Amino acid sequence: LAHDLYGENYGQYMLELNASDERGIDTIRTKVKEFARSKTPSEIPFKIVLLDEADNMTADAQQALRRLMEMYTATTRFILIANYPSKIIEPIQSRCAVFRFTPLKKEDVVARLKWICEKEGCQYDEEALAVIYELSEGDMRRAINILQAAAALGKVTVDVVYKVVGLAKPHEVREMIKLALDGRFMEARNKLRELMINYGLSGIDVIKQIHREVFSSEFKVPEDVRVLIADYAGEVQFRLVEGADDEIQLNAFLAWLTLLGKKLKAAQK
Structure with a gap:
């Protein structure tokens, strides 16, 4: 989306933050506010603030974000990505169009994991990939992270998968x-x-x-x-x-x- 809107210079008009790392009110008051209030060329319709894992933001940070959304609605669009939308305060939810994405199907995730293993030359057990899917709950990013951690220890087996995620068999x-x-x-x-x-x-x-x-x-x-x-x-x-x-x-x-x-x-x- 950012590439289509802004071309090669999309980084100048888009602020991307991981809210699980920068979840406090100071981040909203400094980084987000400074970005939202900065001027842009007339040909740029609006800027984009992307907050990944927004459900990890503190309550105070969410209240501050709500005020910024009200103040800069004409010049900035806010995209919030969350695993648990219920943790986002209602005033923010009411200002957003909500899109819900269902978990990916098992066959699609496992097929992709197999493709990655073949490209990377990783040895794996079929059962281990099925376990990775169950643990990821259909989240491809989490599935790939688990696979990467398991592959670092050698062959991807069920025992290794449970070891890297820190769960009992x-x-x-x-x-x-x-x-x-x-x-x-x-x-x-x-x-x-x-x-x-x-x-x-x-x-x-x-x-x-x-x-x-x-x-x-x-x-x-x-x-x-x-x-x-x-x-x-x-x-x-x-x-x-x-x-x-x-x-x-x-x-x-x-x-x-x-x-x-x-x-x-x-x-x-």
Whole structure:
């Protein structure tokens, strides 16, 4: 778009910032404001401010941006890219035309990853590319970043992929859940500590992986049990986001799973 509007000198009339790196109010008040108020030749219809990962901006920065959008609407167009639009304040959303892009299809992402591997001479396992897709959730940029990190360690395998993204292997998470449901609380707790230490996982990382595995076809439990676990996992995640202690909350979750398992066994007798 910028090339079409401005030609080879597009860099003079476009400001691109990654809001996850420059997310504070000072960036908006200095870089963005100075760019928006600068003069341009009469043949240039407007300038462009592109804010990538805008959902990472602080609330104060978003309020400052809203005021700039109001002041310089005649001379500047603002493009905000976000993974979570709900984190963008309503006054900004109401001033924008919202375009929602669906995640890319698995076959398209995997085909592109294969093409990259062949061009770069990387060895890979087919299953590893499928895992990269699942972890990227259809985001091509994230998929390529994971592939690049994995390829730096040699052949791209499932184990290497999980290592570079810092997540536990799914079967290990399922094993921990099963231990708790089987009433083996201390073994489940030891497995939890092992996962957190070996993979450097935070409490939120663990609860997200638990939630993912609960809905995996590999996790063999009745539907009503999935519902109960998913519901309680949501409560635990909320507490963790609010600042509760990771270990205490996750141990409490495993204890809850252990009690749930005992109730299920008692109901079957």
